[in-house]
Amino acid sequence: MNSCLVESRQTTIHQDLATLVRKHAATTYLRPIAEFSIAAFRCFQEMFAASGKKRLVIDSGCGTGDSTAFLAKIFPEAFVCGFDRSLHRTAKHRYQSETRNYAVLQAELEDMWRLLATPGYTDIIDFHALYYPNPYPKPRHILRRWHGHPLFAPMLNLAATTELRTNWRVYAEEFSESAQMLGYKTVFEELPYNIEPRTAFERKYLASGHLLYRVEITKHERH
Numbered sequence: 339m340n341s342c343l344v345e346s347r348q349t350t351i352h353q354d355l356a357t358l359v360r361k362h363a364a365t366t367y368l369r370p371i372a373e374f375s376i377a378a379f380r381c382f383q384e385m386f387a388a389s390g391k392k393r394l395v396i397d398s399g400c401g402t403g404d405s406t407a408f409l410a411k412i413f414p415e416a417f418v419c420g421f422d423r424s425l426h427r428t429a430k431h432r433y434q435s436e437t438r439n440y441a442v443l444q445a446e447l448e449d450m451w452r453l454l455a456t457p458g459y460t461d462i463i464d465f466h467a468l469y470y471p472n473p474y475p476k477p478r479h480i481l482r483r484w485h486g487h488p489l490f491a492p493m494l495n496l497a498a499t500t501e502l503r504t505n506w507r508v509y510a511e512e513f514s515e516s517a518q519m520l521g522y523k524t525v526f527e528e529l530p531y532n533i534e535p536r537t538a539f540e541r542k543y544l545a546s547g548h549l550l551y552r553v554e555i556t557k558h559e560r561h
Contacts, residue, residue, distance in 0.1 A: 341546040344506040346475035351512050354480060359516045362488040367452070375449030382419050382450075385441045391417035394459065396497065397467045398450070403431035403442035405469050405537045410440035416464060421445045451493050459496070466497035470539040473506045483509060485516035494522060500555040503529070503536075505543045510551035517555045525554040 386394070393416040397406045400420030410418040418440035422428050431442040454463070474482040484490060484502075494500055494517060502513050514524045529550040535541035543550060 341542045341548065343548060344473050344475050344509075346473075346477070346506075346508065348475065348477045348508060350508065351515055352477060352480045352486075355486070355512055355516060356519060358480065358486050359490065359519050362486075363491045363520060365488055367448070367488045367492075369448070371449045371452065372446050375445040375453070378421070378443045378445035379450060379453045381443060382441065386417045386419070389417040389439055391415070391439060392462065393417070394419070394463045395465045395467070396450075396454070396463060397421070397469070398447045399468060399471055400442060401427045401537065401539075403428065405467060406431075406440050406442050407434040408534075408536045409465070409467060410434075413465065414439065417441075419443065421447055421450050423447065448487075448489050451489055451496060454496055455492050463497040464499065466493075466500040467536075468500065468502045469537050470503055470505065470543075471509075473504065473509045475506065475508075483512065485513045490516060491520055494520065494555060495557070498557055502553040502555075503540065503550060505539075505548045505550050507549070507551055510553050514553045514555075517553070523556045525552075525556075527552050 395409055395413045395416045395418040397409055397418060397420035400406045400422045403420050406418055406420030420442045422444060423446050425444045428442050428444045468484065471484055480486045502510065504510050510526060514526045517524050529552050531544060535544055540550065
């Protein structure tokens with residue numbers, strides 16, 4: 339079954355994007371952290387310590403964890419942790435490695451980003467994946483897109499490299515533009531059709547002939 343293309347009245351970068359990015363970069367996000375996220379973070383800490391790994395990779399919005407398992411193969415030297423708010427999705431994961439250098443856990447992404455936002459973790463997170471987030475294509479829903487969220491700036495500070503993948507060009511353009519406003523180096527490109535799919539969505543979109551976009555964001559060299 340073919341997947342539908344993203345439909346929106348918005349065809350270019352949102353007119354309020356710059357104002358939102360600057361406003362949010364100057365504010366502090368104060369929503370209480372959910373208890374189940376705290377429990378997931380403790381579980382993550384225990385699993386990371388038990389893995390014996392010294393480096394981290396995070397997969398935000400991992401769904402059923404296909405992308406997390408894929409990243410664990412790409413980064414064998416790291417512990418890879420995927421987070422998703424849906425227990426229904428994370429519970430479907432079947433581990434694909436006996437060594438289990440990765441985990442798939444239920445948690446609110448915003449909570450995990452704040453819990454990870456300490457030098458003890460930001461100094462060792464090499465890669466952060468954000469694969470096919472809900473595009474929220476209605477113009478009035480700009481605040482629901484990750485680059486319109488108050489935690490966008492702290493989120494970008496988590497990893498040496500952050501990678502977004504999406505099948506809506508406007509989302510990728512906004513994400514890249516927002517990162518540049520905050521002083522990050524970005525790479526924007528269209529993905530080729532012959533890539534090995536990292537997620538079920540990516541597999542479906544490729545089969546449907548969608549154009550897929552990738553934004554890579556790199557932090558300044560660490561001292």
